[in-house]
Amino acid sequence: MKKELFANIDSQRTSLINMADVIFDNPEYEGEEVFAAGLITQYLKDNGFKVEIGIADFPTAFKAVYANGIGGPTIGILCEYDALRGLGHGCGHHMQGPGCIGAAIALKNICIDAPYTIIVYGTPAEETLGAKCVMLQKGCFKELDVAFMMHGGPNTCTDIKCLALSTFQVVFKGKGAHAALAPEKGRSGLDALMIAFNGIEFLREHVPEDVRMHYTITELPGPMNVVPKKAVGEVALRSFSKETLNTVVLRFRDIIKGAALIAGVDYELTQKSDLYNKIPVFSLNELLMNNAKIVGAPQLAPPREKTGSTDFGNVMYEVPGSCIRVAFVPEGTSSHTQEFVDAGKSEAAHKCVIYGAKAIAGAALDLIENPEKMEAVKKEFAFNKAKYK
Numbered sequence: 001m002k003k004e005l006f007a008n009i010d011s012q013r014t015s016l017i018n019m020a021d022v023i024f025d026n027p028e029y030e031g032e033e034v035f036a037a038g039l040i041t042q043y044l045k046d047n048g049f050k051v052e053i054g055i056a057d058f059p060t061a062f063k064a065v066y067a068n069g070i071g072g073p074t075i076g077i078l079c080e081y082d083a084l085r086g087l088g089h090g091c092g093h094h095m096q097g098p099g100c101i102g103a104a105i106a107l108k109n110i111c112i113d114a115p116y117t118i119i120v121y122g123t124p125a126e127e128t129l130g131a132k133c134v135m136l137q138k139g140c141f142k143e144l145d146v147a148f149m150m151h152g153g154p155n156t157c158t159d160i161k162c163l164a165l166s167t168f169q170v171v172f173k174g175k176g177a178h179a180a181l182a183p184e185k186g187r188s189g190l191d192a193l194m195i196a197f198n199g200i201e202f203l204r205e206h207v208p209e210d211v212r213m214h215y216t217i218t219e220l221p222g223p224m225n226v227v228p229k230k231a232v233g234e235v236a237l238r239s240f241s242k243e244t245l246n247t248v249v250l251r252f253r254d255i256i257k258g259a260a261l262i263a264g265v266d267y268e269l270t271q272k273s274d275l276y277n278k279i280p281v282f283s284l285n286e287l288l289m290n291n292a293k294i295v296g297a298p299q300l301a302p303p304r305e306k307t308g309s310t311d312f313g314n315v316m317y318e319v320p321g322s323c324i325r326v327a328f329v330p331e332g333t334s335s336h337t338q339e340f341v342d343a344g345k346s347e348a349a350h351k352c353v354i355y356g357a358k359a360i361a362g363a364a365l366d367l368i369e370n371p372e373k374m375e376a377v378k379k380e381f382a383f384n385k386a387k388y389k
Contacts, residue, residue, distance in 0.1 A: 008106040016098040027083030036081035062122035069115030076144035092152030102357035132311035147321035150356030155301035158285035165309035174265035176229035186227025192263035193231040199255035212238040284322035291362030299327035320381040328352035
């Protein structure tokens, strides 16, 4: 059955690679991925999937469904297709859509003697808006028994942990004055921002060692001889535990409030993102890696113990999930770099699309044909959620 499954993906190779290349050549951003979403959804429609586009208030988000019989597992496959402003496809998202739908269509096309449902979700704006978070709030993904993703990288591997992330914009509003002639009449927004930054530094001593805190000034406050009435900054707080992060966020909010009181100014605090840590499911990681090994994916490596932040973490906090990363650049190469862009249409990138499709399709087939594996995945997820939350 797997030989037939992988052969079906190979039969799609030209279409999938051409799609990846043309998405690479036409990068789109921040929920405006009209061209990429159109290509991907048309291919799904042409291959028998029922497609709904423009879901969860995102014009380029979509849901594509194929059901074989009644009952059985519901396999979710999530794809991204947004690029990075100023860099293009420096994170390799142009490979994800083609790889994911290649897997989904192959699972549909072979004659599996068991009921199942395949749902492909198109998730825009991962790099900026974190659309999966909003989609989850609006009911997406929750019908899935498992959620799979693929990503290009320097090794073929899976992940264990990722950092939960909360980002904020803070605006302090005071009163301007001449700094030499009437300083007593001024109330400095910049003073408040600097006090807040100092408060964050004092907080560092009193948080767990995995907590990360970063900040910057995002607007110049003006000339030095004028008391700056306004100051704007951004702050990012991270931890591998969302519960830990929530306690840090509470203390951070108090720091902002205290800084405003000290400086005698008003403030506006806006949360820009709220990403969760992944709940790892090692049995899903193993299924993906076993299938990657079967098809000869390059540069196999152990799971990444710790990674950055992603909106897929929010999905994996609610649904058992795993992402297979497939090597297409040399080991040690970082994403969001020109090196990723330069390799975007290479033969290694083309193979990445196919290897990723086969790893996901093979793991999904394992779950469809072996209900006991699906039950084991669900039990492990429930156990690990209590451990890693």
